[in-house]
Amino acid sequence: MSLNILLVTPPYHTGIIEVTGKWPPLSLVYLAGHLRAGGFQVKIYDAMSLDHDINDVRRVISEENPDLIMIGAFTPSINAAVEVLKTAKDVNPNMITCLGGIHATFHCRELLEDLPGVIDYVVRGEGEQTALELAQAVSDGVTPDHVRGLAWLADGSVVMTPERGFASDMDSLIPAWDLLDWDLYKYNVTGRKLALVGLSRGCLHSCSFCSQHLFWQGTYRTRTPEDFVTELEMLHRNYGVGMFMMADEFATCEREVWERVLDLLISKGLDIHISLETRADAVVRDSDILNKYRKAGVIHIYVGVETVHQKILDVFGKELTVDISRRAIDLLNRHDIVTECSFIIGNPDDTEEDIEKTLHTALDFAPDLAHFLLLTPWPYTEIYDQVREYIVENDYSKYHFVHPVIKPARLEIPRLWSALINCFRVFYLNKVQQLVLMDDGFKKDYMLKSVRIMHTHFFVNNFGKSTISMPAEMGDIIDSIIGLIKEEGKMVNHLETVRLSEELDADIVEFIRQGLDNYDEEKFNLLALREFRIQYMASPVYREYCENQERTPENVRHWSEIPAIPTSAFKEHAITSFPLKDAELALLTSGTTDPGMRGKIYRDKSSLDMILEANKMITKSLLFPDVERIRILLLVPSPKVVPAMAMAFGLEQMKNEFGTEDSMYFITPNGFETEALTEALREAEESGTPVAVVGATSGFVHFFNRCSEKGLTFRLPEGSRICDGGGYQGTFGNCSRDDFYARCQEFLGVSPQMCINTLGMSESGTNYFDNTIRNFFNGVVETDRCKVGLPWTRTIVVGPRTGQRLPKGEIGLIRHYDLTNRATVLAVQTDNIGYETEDGFEIIGRAQGKLLGFGLEPTSVKDWILSGHNEAHGAVGTHPMTGHGHPTIGNGYPTAGHGLSGQGCSSSTAEMLESAHGAPCSTVADGMMSAHGAPCSTVADGMMLAHGAPCSTVADGMMKSRGEL
DSSP: OOOEEEEEOOOOOOSSTTSSBOOOOHHHHHHHHHHHHTTOEEEEEOTTTTTOOHHHHHHHHHHHOOSEEEEEOOGGGHHHHHHHHHHHHHHOTTSEEEEESHHHHHSHHHHHHHSTTTOSEEEOSSOHHHHHHHHHHHHHTOOOTTOTTEEEEETTEEEEOOOOOOOSOGGGOOOOGGGSOGGGOBBTTTOOEEEEEOSEEEOSOOOTTOSHHHHTTTOEEEOOHHHHHHHHHHHHHHHOEEEEEEOOSSTTSSHHHHHHHHHHHHHHTOOOEEEEEEOHHHHHHTGGGHHHHHHHTEEEEEEEEEOSOHHHHHHHTOOOOHHHHHHHHHHHHHTTOEEEEEEEEOOTTOOHHHHHHHHHHHHHHOOSEEEEEEOOOOTTSHHHHHHGGGBOOOOGGGOSSSSOOBOOTTOOHHHHHHHHHHHHHHHHHHHHHHHHHSOSSHHHHHHHHHHHHHIIIIIITTSTTTTOOOOHHHHHHHHHHHTTBOTTSOBOOHHHHHHHHHHHHHHHHHHHTTOTTOOOHHHHHHHHHHHHHHHHHHOHHHHHHHHHTTOOTTTOOSGGGSOOEEGGGGGTOOOOSSOGGGEEEEEEOTTOOSTTSOOEEEEEHHHHHHHHHHHHHHHHHHTOTTOSOBEEEEESOOTTTOTTOHHHHHHHHHHHHHBOTTOEEOEETTEEOHHHHHHHHHHHHHHTOOEEEEEEHHHHHHHHHHHHHHTOOOOOOTTOEEEEESOSOSTTOOOOHHHHHHHIIIIIOOOGGGEEEEEEETTEEEEEEBSHHHHHHTTOOOOOOOEEOOTTEEEEEEOTTTOOBOOTTOOEEEEEEEGGGTTSOSEEEEEEEEEEOSSEEEEEEEOOSOOTTOOOOOOOHHHHHHHTOTTSOOSTTOOOOSBTTBOOSSTTOOOTTSOOTTOSOOHHHHHHHHHHHSSOOSGGGGOOOSTTOOOOOHHHHHHHHHTTSOOOOHHHHHHHHTTOO
């Protein structure tokens, strides 16, 4: 009889192998060609490419009702293939079912015995002739005992006919390309129609993890170049195929054959693209003809690197060296060919350190695309027996290389999964950063689209269905970075930048909302790199600064490598990551509260909302953990008076969020309203209602001086607290940190544990508070006072000469990395002096002075106090020049260290700075005067003049040592 035959692909989907596109089932095309040539009616049903499920398969089989159904499978798809054959028997028990492919070839006995009545025949090995002779036997109604390469179940026993030899003439293969629905097959990256084609079969190498050399029994056969190229030309002209993916295990094995293919393709001038797989040593072998590859249309080559560990390569039997793989990738990259590599991890002896080494070597090799695959021993390979004791997964559908099949001896499965995800995350975040800076052209466009597709269909959606969930932020980050580039690889407009910035802000806010104890280093690093990317692209000033240091998103992989811009730079430039027309707020730079001075920090609405939310959380947790609202007595001017002062703006927000209606300011254009403050403190004493006294350190020191002069003391109610912003040396006299808290207790009756210092600056969005009040209410045993490290910030201390991070406890310059700084720059280098602690950092002074190139002399909170203080000063607004024991500036002004009381550096700080300057720095004398920083006082101004030139600060020294000034 004449049979109707249906050839089917298994409806197997992982979200992995379909990422790049949909390609024709080449094996079925050849089977169909031979069967049709034998006189049979044949149809190809590509259930996989149609995205059909088993219910769709049932419907199609019912409609077609073939006499014989054939399906092929490899190990991961074997379960789906068996399900199709079960369905076929359900539809029609008389339907003849046939299974072929690699897995069935080696496991035919197991399949037939375990599934009686489901699989009628198994085709073993090369299938075209065997399938044709089987169909003829079925059509003739005879038992196929004479057909080589078959297996079936008879009377409960498996019958296996002798093996069939391989076809000697590869040009005799008969494809049935016309049976395909060509609208199905497309390469997602370029949008071209896609065909899977083959020049050869087999491989002469014997890698222990590979099935191909087993299936083809160590043979290698090739078509003639003329026959192969003629087929490609026909598919291009007749079916519009523009992308050819070669199915060969080793397409370039025979150089003469392969070079002839290239020459023929070049001569025909076809507008086609070719993707293929080959070995690294073959690439190096062909280094002299790689130019032909590209001319012939080869745009994408997969090189099986497998591992960066030579000992594992040897175990795998790759017969390669790691160096050969590196050279091959470099050669292909130089010839503008997209390189793709695989790196196998999860070997039985692997540790997290081994996997980390693989990742970093992959980054060093720099292929365009990388696949980090888990060692997956298919059950008929040599390596299967070697690792059998480590196998923990027996569901073959999960043998797709991104599901842990074996458990390494020293690595738990969750950690293996995490390591796998991290490899993909780090590699592709690094890759998309490089793409932004790549020259426009075909490769850049190809890579951008490739990474976007991988992100959309692989990373975000399902990193392998029923396998692993990739962290959501991975996709968000890739989308945002790629979003910085148009399809043709150019920068987006300002509106798009704003959109991306707002998306980043939303992610940062979500991160902030997880609380002060959510110290997630990995997520911080992801957000920081993402922020750096936007700021680098959006700010020409910052971009030039980074490039001068040779630090760009292309080579920066960790937040600590992001260039920190000096605070002084803000006085010279408007540094923003958004269009200035969208500015919601402008604050004068630290120490620049005179509106006539240059230097502003701009915030757009999105970033400002983020900053306000973050600081509200900090303030609640560290200053007001026990109260909802409290009367706040503010020792700063109102922002109505100084709208551009960062400290005034911040404390106004504090007053609005946590202050009662009777909260008030005590520094006005007329100076410090000490009588009003005295009255408010007495009122608190008498009513027993606690208050919070908050303001600039200079205001407290001034008030304590007045209390001492007038013999005033207060005993504020329990629950009262002090929060000062600034330092302890300056115009109103020096006092140490301990002295300051002693005075808080002496004059206000507030114990040190209810006193905190805060550091804030307009150049950085986050305020930093001491840990004492929070510790007190949490019952923490008394610890050293320090500024609390916050999850969305990192504060480090760097050496003044090297700019490199110092060990905890060593004194240097403070550098902030703050995610709330999205509107400006993430990393800010201050001229504050301090040291890192276990839980945060501490500030001890300020290396203050003018950076070269910036000539601004600011004023501070203390000047508002002094403007109305007539004991030694004249008109309102006059910059303080003399008084309080400070000599006037002029000829003969003494240099620092000449024994003037109340001036100069403290001894320990002076010694530290002297080593950096070669002489004591004069500018520390004025200390940290406010939360946003303080200017040089009269003393400091005079001492700078005594130097004969502006005093070079520690920051200058650091920058000079790095060639930045």
